[in-house]
Amino acid sequence: MEDARFGFDAYHILLVALGASLLVSYWLPHLLVRRPPAATAFLMACGMAGSLLFPGIVAGINPTENPVIWEFAAEIVVIVVLFATGLRIDDLGGRRLWWPTVRLLAITMPLTIAAVALLGWSLAGMTVGGAILLGAVLAPTDPVLAGDLQIGPPLEGKEHPVRFALTTEAGLNDGLAFPFVYLALHVASQGSDPALWLAEWLAWDVLYRILVGTVLGGAIGWLLGRILAVPAWNTVAASGPGVLALAGVFLAYGLVELAEGYGFIAAFVAGLVCRRVEARHRIHQHLHSFASSIEHAITAILLVLLGSVMPSLWPYLDWSHTVIGFGLILVVRPIAGMLGLLASPLSLRARAVVAIYGVRGIGSLYYLGYASTHVEFIDDGELWAVVAFTIFASTVIHGLTATATVEMLDREYAERGSPESDRGVEIPRRE
Template identity: 30%
Template sequence: MTLLLVFAGVLLFAVLVSALANRTVLSTAVVFLVAGFLAGEGAFGWLSIKPDTPIVTTLAELALFAVLFSDGMRVGWSDLRAAWRLPGRALGWGLPLTLGLTALVAHFLLGLGWAESLLIGAVLAPTDPVFAAALVGNERVPARLRQLLNVESGVNDGLALPFVVVFLAVAAGTDDLHLGSLGLELLLGIAIGVVVPWLALRLEQSRFFAASTQYLPLNAVAIGLLVLALGKVTHGNLFLAAFAAGMTVASFGPRQREAFEEFGELVAELFKLAALLVFGALLTPALLGDIGWQGWLFVLFAIIVARPVALWVSFLGARLTAREQLAAMWFGPKGFASVVYGLLVLTSGIAAAFTIFEIVAAAIVLSILLHSSTDVVVARGFDDPAEAPAWHGPLRRLGIGKRHADPEHEGHE
């Protein structure tokens, strides 16, 4: 009950300051993270939450399922085909390059094994637009940049998930037989996520059934709950099932997608904020202090070097302006998916679980603080497109942000 009381109080406070947060560097995500830290054993001790506390695993599972389901619903196949060129570069090149660079430095700087290093890379690979809300929601920011960040962050959670699952299994010492079972679990999850929504939508579109306007938003809820239940019963991967189900509804049920969108975003947001509160409660000064200089150096590399370098390589020849490319390179915040993947690692029981969680936690905290406090500043840089930034000239000589006299290209890529 104490957790519910703290969450309700912080939620009310976040609602009351949400308008201010939209105009300033204040972030509601930071509010929940800090509130969790203060309420946890690292400060006032109101919340006694341990990694093996049942609420941690349950909340992480439900939150990730809800978020992946709503993420998938934002990016149906038609959306991907219509705006794939830039997000395709970020996902096809940027994500694996970010993962690889992060793993490489984790192995040599932190002395972790390759499986653990790749696991850290996969956990920190997803991005979250919530911590760059002022940029994504500013209509003066070029539409293709906002679309890039939205589509990339909506898809990369699901793309990073199989890597997290596989590297976690390898780090746990899983043998070939179990890896085969793991592959079956992943495929079964995808199958459930595609077949169940498709059949449900076909039933509703038949002449025998029809959802009323009042119940239409619950259609996607029912589909999501059925996918969750079947995934539990059959031991299919819940998270791939959630993402596949969201994409299937978005692709074959645009009416259901539209009806569910606002409600679904609110449910996912509640789960996100609750997970951030619990995550913050798990943090203590001792935990952050045990990381050491090598750990903090790795965290800085993961945030300031790995993604910017990977995105710079990915966007070579993409004809983005300097401002657009720098904004995309910088805003790769480690957000909610990384929080939940970190919690999954912590509760996995592998030998390096706590070490990995410490590093991941530090990266997430620093990323949230840096990105959520700079999105307003960077967004305001697009208020006057004619004003050339001071760093534009040197960056052009490096091949970043070359401008092209192609008026049609600006709106379509």
């Protein structure tokens, strides 16, 4: 038998590199900086460095060859964080508070999709289907990596309008981008003639799937809230394990997907409605804390792995892709965001923050992985390259500045008085 002692197995080297990357990314910034920025950029950079030192360790997870791995891993992260995002919202407020969110979803997101698709087609020479997919994949703001910009955990209060807008936009647009992913799949498989797919797309992929995701997600969330938080003597409500959050996530997402609805919408709506059943109950803190722990752990691993596969995607990356990535982050999203928020009640500075901080992240990986496993795109390598590059650029630009921006906004709202006055509602003091 061949002596295998002290063999350098690629899997074990990957584990060592992964552990070292997590340690360095979360420990080193605290050592060097008093108020460290988000660790997202460091995680991807460490992963990149590890794969350059040991090129063979990521051969089995190349997204152009094994997109299903990225689809499933990103799927779990996104549905968990969407449910937790729904649980975060202490008070739904009124129509005035939701108006910026509605405009971001109805105006900013379609404008972003159209602009990125146009850039992909005209500048990078992508096919029409590939360009639409690129726009759909990169349009949603990410609820996973934008955590520092969103409202705090349940029962904390102090949810000023900027945090609320970013939280609710991220909670909903991951699901509302899905019709445009299906649009790209229709175009790629059937051609660009709308007569071949438009009626089916509008009736099935837009109306039916959104309606099923919303209605079933709300029903499951209400049922889960009744089970967990009512009646008051319920021992599960008093000390229930946080793993029950996964029960809600998997039930809502799985049942809605079986009914051919949008599970992302269902996960967020389920968390939102579950919280409304007994909004002040502390079980929501347990559920949110557990879900956040799961999300942070898997997200950190995914970011390291994404950084590690970036060198294998460099051959597909050219100047046009970097222009698209930087253009989306620095030009397209800010302009589309400001246009969408023109008639909103937010101040000019608040609008600018919401428009600029359209963080790209894990949701984009899921959408691209999903599309790659359903239709073979000619631009597959280029799509993965530009998406990975854009996520990395977003982690650097947004991740390194988010903490300071949020602190500035929090100080501004504290000096102006209670931020709840902007919402037109009064949030009761938490017990």
